[in-house]
Amino acid sequence: MSKAVNNMNMGIVEPQERMKHLSHYGNLIEVDKNMPVTRYYRSGTEMLRMANVYLNEGNHENAFILYLRYMTLFIEKIRQHPDYASVKAEVKAINKKIKDEIMPTTEKLRAKLLAHYQREYEQFLASKEAERVRELERERQRLKELASRQAGGSGGIPSIIPANLHVQMDDKLQPTAPDLSLLDHVVYPNDFPTGANRSANLPNSGLLLPAAADPPASDKSTSLHPKPAFDRNQKPQYNRTDSLLAGSLRIVHVPGDTMDVFLQLARANTTNNIETCGVLAGHLAQNELYITHIITPQQQGTPDSCNTMHEEQIFDVQDQMQLITLGWIHTHPSQTAFLSSVDLHTHCSYQMMMPEALAIVCAPKYNTTGFFILTPQYGLDYIAQCRQSGFHPHPNDPPLFMEAQHMKIDNQTKIKVIDLRR
Structure with missing residues (x-):
């Protein structure tokens, strides 16, 4: 299974893969030959109005989908309509608008979205690596404390530290800590969280993912599932509850x-x-x-x-x-x-x-x-x-x-x- 597919299963998609999905939704439009062709031209006008609203609001994903859908309709799909030949004047005007305005705007949005997805993906990978390091450090600390307790001679429990590992300190022999680098290749059950724990360290699932902020340290110590910190009054630049993508x-x-x-x-x-x-x-x-x-x-x-x-x-x-x-x-x-x-x-x-x-x-x-x-x-x-x-x-x-x-x-x-x- 490819890395991209694995990421999709976790709610993450690589930047190029995300753009493919976005483009797929932009192409989801069909022409019913029994519907008057004029209805499609009216729909196209309203499609552009909505795309411009999304663009002005900073909802670049929805704007991109609608611009792409408009081009798909009038460059490709509308030709399948039996009355296509009767609207040549409209076709000529629309083709000019697509060439001069819509296509350049769509390509700028594509570049902007791709750059945004790349930043999100890099932040996600960095977050996962930082979490892996923290988990490893916690496990080392746990083993170190365990070794310290056993070395303290509690009730005849045998020490797990080899007898030949010693350092000289104040004329007394003290046991040294084991070489914990040997644990780098040891796999523990907690490395594979399941159920709710699996999603606790992942960004929001779905095709479109925000760059999730790390919760405060105090929150991490009190809850396995810290609530994301965000202000509901602030509209995100990229709308993840997008109906055009989700089908809702x-x-x-x-x-x-x-x-x-x-x-x-x-x-x-x-x-x-x-x-x-x-x-x-x-x-x-x-x-x-x-x-x-x-x-x-x-x-x-x-x-x-x-x-x-x-x-x-x-x-x-x-x-x-x-x-x-x-x-x-x-x-x-x-x-x-x-x-x-x-x-x-x-x-x-x-x-x-x-x-x-x-x-x-x-x-x-x-x-x-x-x-x-x-x-x-x-x-x-x-x-x-x-x-x-x-x-x-x-x-x-x-x-x-x-x-x-x-x-x-x-x-x-x-x-x-x-x-x-x-």
């Missing part, structure tokens, strides 16, 4: 009045048993997503469906206000809160572009609200592969959608509304 979903903050405000917007339609829908938009900060706006597009609704029109108006608003799409919200005027087969397909396009995208369903007749996503391990792929349209049956087991666990109601903020219906 970032928290989405929802203003507490979002549902009430939207139900007010939809009241006339609800009275007439017509669905109303809106786009949830917001921004990224500190690796969390914040819904700030409901954009209500021009639309046509029925008792169980809602179709938007003139989506370019939504894009114009988002471009002007630098907003990214974080999902959608709609009413079920006379039904409970759930995702119908049409809703599942609608939300699929949102969640494929933004894994954290929420589908909020308001059911005023039952005074309930649902916050849904397609199940990431099954539903998202199943619906993406489904070629049926309109209302049609889907299997319920395994479940295709679930209650979102990554959303958080924020009662301290207020939602803003942009109503394009007027």
Whole structure:
């Protein structure tokens, strides 16, 4: 097994290996030929917005992944879309942006990250070597004390010191200490810590590792697992809880009045048993997503469906206000809160572009609200592969959608509304 693989098993990866993993995540994007090609260009715009936010916040790993993902999409993957030829003007503009701006920025980030990983790796190796030396010194001291006690003639216990090792001191023969260098090649059980002790001397596990500071000496003497010393108010330069790497979903903050405000917007339609829908938009900060706006597009609704029109108006608003799409919200005027087969397909396009995208369903007749996503391990792929349209049956087991666990109601903020219906 290579050294790199061994290090990975311990939660450490050599610098070049870490960059390979980072690049792997940057290449994780596929093109669904059945999704409108314009959706990918909108997604690319929002991808760059998020990458720039990460860069400005000093979260270089997330920024690197998104820049790389953007280039992978528009240099390679988008060519697989059957409608690729219809967007030549956009392709030309994007290729110029990639060449002049994104590629140079990405290469600078690559060099910076590699240098950072190299420093972390050297610090880790130095820390392990220092710990090995300390452990050896503790073992020598233990044997030295043991030898001293036995040499003191306690109850006829035989001395472990050879009789021919003596030095002259004050006209008396005193036994010398044994040559402890002979112990350098002796292996003791404590050299191979197991369980919790194994991780006590290692940095945090995971692909991205900080340079862990040594705890104070007093802490080491009182606890086998000293807590890491850090200030939670100080944002680390390199974010180890990175959702893009770990595959976890970032928290989405929802203003507490979002549902009430939207139900007010939809009241006339609800009275007439017509669905109303809106786009949830917001921004990224500190690796969390914040819904700030409901954009209500021009639309046509029925008792169980809602179709938007003139989506370019939504894009114009988002471009002007630098907003990214974080999902959608709609009413079920006379039904409970759930995702119908049409809703599942609608939300699929949102969640494929933004894994954290929420589908909020308001059911005023039952005074309930649902916050849904397609199940990431099954539903998202199943619906993406489904070629049926309109209302049609889907299997319920395994479940295709679930209650979102990554959303958080924020009662301290207020939602803003942009109503394009007027």
